[in-house]
Amino acid sequence: MSYLYPLVIFDLDGTLVDSAADIAEALNRTLEDWQLPRVPEATVLTWIGDGVRRLVEQAFTAARSDIDLDRVMPGFMRHYEACLLRSPRLYDGVVPALEALRARNVTLAICTNKPSAMVAPLLAHLGVQDFFAMVLGGDSLPERKPSGVPLRHIAAAFGVATTAALMVGDSITDYRAAVDAGMPVALVRYGYPRGLDLDTVDAVAVVDDLRSLPGL
Incomplete structure (x- = not known):
């Protein structure tokens, strides 16, 4: 049939x-790079799905940071690759x-x-x-x-x-x-x-x- x-x-x-834990860890390492507080994985879950730039944008907006995303993204991508196969x-x-x-x-x-x-x-x-x-x-x-x-x-x-x-x-x-x-x-x-x-x-x-x- x-x-x-x-x-x-x-x-x-x-x-x-x-892959939520790995994406959250990459994002949190990026936030730490910019002296911003880590966020819970449950919060990161609500931001996943619209692409990595939108993910980072939402995190930095929630942290009330006006840092230029173009400066943030290279570091995030390094963390994303490093965390890709963590768990x-x-x-x-x-x-x-x-x-x-x-x-x-x-x-x-x-x-x-x-x-x-x-x-x-x-x-x-x-x-x-x-x-x-x-x-x-x-x-x-x-x-x-x-x-x-x-x-x-x-x-x-x-x-x-x-x-x-x-x-x-x-x-x-x-x-x-x-x-x-x-x-x-x-x-x-x-x-x-x-x-x-x-x-x-x-x-x-x-x-x-x-x-x-x-x-x-």
């Missing part, structure tokens, strides 16, 4: 990978879900706002790089999520209509990108779903475990 969606596009952080882990169910989808000949891709240079090392470290036929980072194209441009780009690359592909994410950024692209979306209850009411959102499915995906 063939799978309903020939192409499934995943978000990365908060959907496939729990990331795949969420429960990710590998079985990817294996099940691949067994049904579903094409798998990643669309993340993480800088592209950070994605390949992370996927390799976690041993899942071979599952994905295409990976787009937040700087791969002129626009990133919540624009639908990256999702349309991936769908076009595989000759699949956006209405026939599925976006899987955890945040309002993923949801808005899917809506903008005219692509069905499934959401996970874990991750960093700030800004979304998962009980009322217009989604194909809201799942607690990605192993539910092949049964949609």
Whole structure:
């Protein structure tokens, strides 16, 4: 039996990978560089999803700092790279879900706002790089999520209509990108779903475990 969606596009952080502690540590090291107080990981979670520059901007705004972001970002990127592989882990169910989808000949891709240079090392470290036929980072194209441009780009690359592909994410950024692209979306209850009411959102499915995906 063939799978309903020939192409499934995943978000990365908060959907496939729990990387919050590492992102928070990179951000806190950056704040310390500028003599600003560290912030709790729970707070950092609310800032993840819109790309690294927006993440840093929100942290420095919350600290009431008017330091020029262009001066801050090089240091943050050094910390981000240094912390990338500290303690990331795949969420429960990710590998079985990817294996099940691949067994049904579903094409798998990643669309993340993480800088592209950070994605390949992370996927390799976690041993899942071979599952994905295409990976787009937040700087791969002129626009990133919540624009639908990256999702349309991936769908076009595989000759699949956006209405026939599925976006899987955890945040309002993923949801808005899917809506903008005219692509069905499934959401996970874990991750960093700030800004979304998962009980009322217009989604194909809201799942607690990605192993539910092949049964949609």
